[in-house]
Amino acid sequence: MSALRGRFNSAAGFLDLARRAWRRSTRFRAGSLLVAAMVAMAVLGPYVAPYPSDGWGLVPRNAAERAGKPPCPEFPFGTDNLGRDVLSRVLVGARLALLQIALVVSVSLALGLFVGVCAAYYRGPVEALLNYAAEVFLALPAMVIALALRLALGQGFHVVVTSLILSWWPWYARSSYVYARAVVEMEYVLLARLAGVPDRTVLLRHVVVNVLPPVLVQAITDLGSVLLEASAINFLGLGLPPDAPDWGIVVQNGFKYIVSMPWVSMFPGAFILATALGFSLVGDSLREEMDPKMRRRWKLWF
Amino acid sequence: MPLSLNYLVKRLLWSVAVLVGVVVFSYVVIILSPGDPAVKWAGNPRGPGAAKAVEEARRELGLDLPLHLQVLNFLKMVLTGDLGYSIAYRQPVFAVLTRNLAATLELLFAAYLIGVPLGSLLGVAAAMRRGGSVDGLLQTLGLALASTPTFWLGMAVFAVLFSAGFPAYGRVSTGLALATGFQAITGFYLLDALLQLNAPVFFDALARLLPPALAVAAYPTGLCLRLSRALVADALLEEYVRAAVAWGVKRRVVVWKYAFRAALPGLVQVAGTAFAYSLIDAMVVEYVFGREGLGRLLFDAIAFSDFKLAVGLLVLVAAFYLAVNTLADVAQALIDPRVRL
Numbered sequence: 001m002s003a004l005r006g007r008f009n010s011a012a013g014f015l016d017l018a019r020r021a022w023r024r025s026t027r028f029r030a031g032s033l034l035v036a037a038m039v040a041m042a043v044l045g046p047y048v049a050p051y052p053s054d055g056w057g058l059v060p061r062n063a064a065e066r067a068g069k070p071p072c073p074e075f076p077f078g079t080d081n082l083g084r085d086v087l088s089r090v091l092v093g094a095r096l097a098l099l100q101i102a103l104v105v106s107v108s109l110a111l112g113l114f115v116g117v118c119a120a121y122y123r124g125p126v127e128a129l130l131n132y133a134a135e136v137f138l139a140l141p142a143m144v145i146a147l148a149l150r151l152a153l154g155q156g157f158h159v160v161v162t163s164l165i166l167s168w169w170p171w172y173a174r175s176s177y178v179y180a181r182a183v184v185e186m187e188y189v190l191l192a193r194l195a196g197v198p199d200r201t202v203l204l205r206h207v208v209v210n211v212l213p214p215v216l217v218q219a220i221t222d223l224g225s226v227l228l229e230a231s232a233i234n235f236l237g238l239g240l241p242p243d244a245p246d247w248g249i250v251v252q253n254g255f256k257y258i259v260s261m262p263w264v265s266m267f268p269g270a271f272i273l274a275t276a277l278g279f280s281l282v283g284d285s286l287r288e289e290m291d292p293k294m295r296r297r298w299k300l301w302f
Numbered sequence: 303m304p305l306s307l308n309y310l311v312k313r314l315l316w317s318v319a320v321l322v323g324v325v326v327f328s329y330v331v332i333i334l335s336p337g338d339p340a341v342k343w344a345g346n347p348r349g350p351g352a353a354k355a356v357e358e359a360r361r362e363l364g365l366d367l368p369l370h371l372q373v374l375n376f377l378k379m380v381l382t383g384d385l386g387y388s389i390a391y392r393q394p395v396f397a398v399l400t401r402n403l404a405a406t407l408e409l410l411f412a413a414y415l416i417g418v419p420l421g422s423l424l425g426v427a428a429a430m431r432r433g434g435s436v437d438g439l440l441q442t443l444g445l446a447l448a449s450t451p452t453f454w455l456g457m458a459v460f461a462v463l464f465s466a467g468f469p470a471y472g473r474v475s476t477g478l479a480l481a482t483g484f485q486a487i488t489g490f491y492l493l494d495a496l497l498q499l500n501a502p503v504f505f506d507a508l509a510r511l512l513p514p515a516l517a518v519a520a521y522p523t524g525l526c527l528r529l530s531r532a533l534v535a536d537a538l539l540e541e542y543v544r545a546a547v548a549w550g551v552k553r554r555v556v557v558w559k560y561a562f563r564a565a566l567p568g569l570v571q572v573a574g575t576a577f578a579y580s581l582i583d584a585m586v587v588e589y590v591f592g593r594e595g596l597g598r599l600l601f602d603a604i605a606f607s608d609f610k611l612a613v614g615l616l617v618l619v620a621a622f623y624l625a626v627n628t629l630a631d632v633a634q635a636l637i638d639p640r641v642r643l
Contacts, residue, residue: 027442135316136323139620143582147600147612148331228451232586235453236600251454255590258461269454276449284445 014213021289028289031281038275041094048091054084055092057243068261078263080253090268092245097275100157100246101226104164109219111165112172117207119173120180121199131177134170142167142229146238160230160239168226172215179211217290221283224276231272247272313631317624318381324620325380328613329373385614390606395614398599403618404489405473405595410577410584412511413518418573420519421526426562428527429534441531447524452583456517456590463513470513471592475506514591518583525576526569533565540564567638574630578623 021028049055059082060066066083069075077086112134119130146163153159183189184207192202231248233239235255240246243253247268254264360366364375379386385395421444428440463470474484474491484503487494492511495504537543538561546556581596588597596615603611 026438030442132319132323135320136327139320139324139623140327140616141579141582141619141623143585143600144612144616144619147603148328148616150604151607151609151612152331224449228449231451232453232582235451236586236589237604248451251451251457255457258457259464262458262461265454265457269451269457272451272454273446273449276451277446280445280449281442 014216017286017289021285025285025289027281028285031278031283031285034274034278035282038094038098038278041091042098043095045091045094049085049088051085051088052092055088056245057084057089059084068257070261071263077267078261080250080264081257081261086250086264086267089245089250090247090271093247093250093268094271096240096244096246097227097230097272100160100164100230101223103161104168104226104230105219105223107161108165108169109172109215112169112174113176113208113211113215115169115173116176116178117180117203117211119177120184121203121207130173134173134177137166138170138174140167143233143236143238146233150238155237155239155241157240160233163233163239164226164230167229168222171222172219175218176211176215179214180207183207183210214287214290217283217286219283220286221280224279224283227272227276227279309635310632313628317628320624321617321621322377322381325377325613325617326373328616329376332609332613333369333372380617385617386610388608388611388614390602390608390611395610398611399596399614399618401489402594402596402599405491405593406581406584406588406597408490408492409511409514409518409588409593409595410580412515413580413584414522414573414577416515417519417522418526421523422530422562422569424523425527425530425532426534426557428531429538429561430557432535432538437531440527444524444527444531447520448528449524450520452517452521453586453590455520456514456587459513459517460591468509468513470510473507473510473593474503478502478506510591510593514587514593517587517590518580521580521583522573522576526573529572530562530565530569533568534561537561537564567634570633570637571630574626574633577630578626581619581622 018028022032046052046055051060054060062083064083066075066079067081068083069079071078075085075087077090079085080089115130115134119127142163145166146159149159149163186206189202189206192206193199230239231246231251234244234246234248235252237252240249242249250268251265251272254261254266254268258265364372367375383396385399387393388395388398391398424440425444428437428444431437460470478484482500482503484495484498484500487497491507492504495501495507534557538557540561543556543560546560547553585595585597585600588595589601596618599611599615602608603615
């Protein structure tokens with residue numbers, strides 16, 4: 001069962017996997033530190049920001065004398081054209097970034113898992129219909145869904161989150177479908193069904209438990225990709241309104257001044273990069289640790 | 303007989319079916335939007351004749367029919383290439399899209415011509431040094447390239463070039479194009495300049511194409527680096543590689559002819575999917591560099607509330623995804639005989 005290699009079956013098993021990865025992989029350690037820093041910023045951001053009201057997007061009263069300052073001790077990341085402290089905007093923005101990606105990934109994971117497992121378990125027309133729906137949404141990137149929703153519903157948090165969920169759930173549906181197909185062929189599933197265990201119990205106890213681990217590890221990597229897409233949508237003005245405390249929006253605020261005040265866009269963009277990189281490093285090294293074939297340290301033949 | 307016709311026909315029918323789903327989805331989103339399109343179509347009429355005018359507009363737009371008939375009518379239009387009339391451009395949407403597609407494709411092709419070979423090469427280099435510090439560095443580089451926000455990278459490239467005195471704005475210098483009598487034939491400016499043997503425009507267009515192409519290339523480079531590293535590293539552990547080495551086959555031949563050949567089908571498949579999604583990246587970078595193309599249509603669609611144009615973009619992007627994936631599957635079948643069965 002190559003699809004089921006190296007699974008873990010409980011939260012303790014997952015912690016064990018993470019501990020092993022921490023011991024063996026420098027990249028995992030680097031990635032977890034980046035992610036931890038991001039989470040700390042999301043929790044503490046508004047409290048440690050030097051100018052919290054700037055962070056929320058309000059223009060300060062003495063805007064004229066503060067506008068367009070390059071990085072200096074008073075404003076470590078400089079100020080934008082309206083005199084707002086960029087460091088505060090970045091710190092306050094972390095929470096919204098984390099909220100967006102956590103919401104998108106958890107909802108699409110739940111939806112995709114449900115669809116994929118049902119398709120693999122019930123087969124027949126259910127399988128065909130669900131796979132077709134997944135294929136339709138695979139063909140639509142989040143950006144164009146966001147465009148349609150932006151026109152239909154106007155700007156807002158719901159536009160970013162809905163468009164991203166619509167474009168991400170089929171990935172989870174597809175991979176959980178592949179894993180679940182392998183699991184439902186197992187004899188213990190057949191025996192459970194023959195013994196008269198209700199479908200719901202078989203699905204939860206036997207199928208989902210075995211499908212979840214690899215999909216969950218994939219989801220960690222995806223947190224970074226979703227952040228990239230969410231900030232691109234917000235950057236283009238398809239999602240959150242202007243001046244919202246979001247990193248993509250802050251990059252957009254500095255767009256017109258990219259030559260005269262590069263710091264306004266460069267710092268928040270660097271935080272997007274660092275966060276996405278952190279999640280990819282963690283997800284990637286966990287996957288490597290789960291797969292015994294990738295773990296072996298053989299000498300090459302030459 | 304490299305590919306069965308049966309397989310191709312099946313793929314094509316499936317793509318059409320998926321496209322139908324996309325069209326239905328976009329129509330439903332528009333129907334759900336607040337505001338009556340019939341009122342807008344009638345030009346927000348007021349006064350005693352308003353109700354009648356709206357009623358007429360509704361009949362004209364086919365909105366008085368039941369929902370399933372509306373969707374069916376819309377499907378019929380789309381499948382015959384009629385995407386309606388763009389309010390923003392006062393032209394058929396189909397013409398607007400095709401005119402702008404070439405510009406975006408040119409950028410996308412340039413990016414992939416840079417990214418895929420570069421990424422694969424670095425990936426093979428990493429795989430040959432498996433477990434070493436160079437391997438670790440290259441793998442982290444691959445992740446970093448794939449984790450870079452494209453719009454931000456594009457802005458950085460633009461700012462650096464601007465400060466150095468090379469403003470890479472737009473597709474071609476208008477003055478130069480007028481002075482040399484340059485005409486767009488295919489819409490791919492590099493190709494057009496070559497066809498007209500117009501060297502100044504060719505180099506000007508190339509100089510304006512390369513910076514945004516580099517920004518778009520970051521993602522495919524990182525992706526191909528990681529993927530070819532993983533696939534080639536796996537292949538290098540296979541028995542046939544050991545046998546070849548034992549036979550005394552040259553190292554370069556073993557790596558490229560045996561290991562990389564084994565990695566190629568997987569690389570083609572993933573690079574194909576990524577190519578389809580990079581269309582979006584290209585659109586964003588076009589906006590950053592002020593180039594014409596599909597990216598600009600995104601903003602025009604919002605500015606003019608141009609639903610028809612938005613639906614056209616949705617259908618175009620989905621059709622592009624389906625076409626590229628079908629091509630990637632065919633290419634994979636040509637490379638990897640096992641898939642053909």
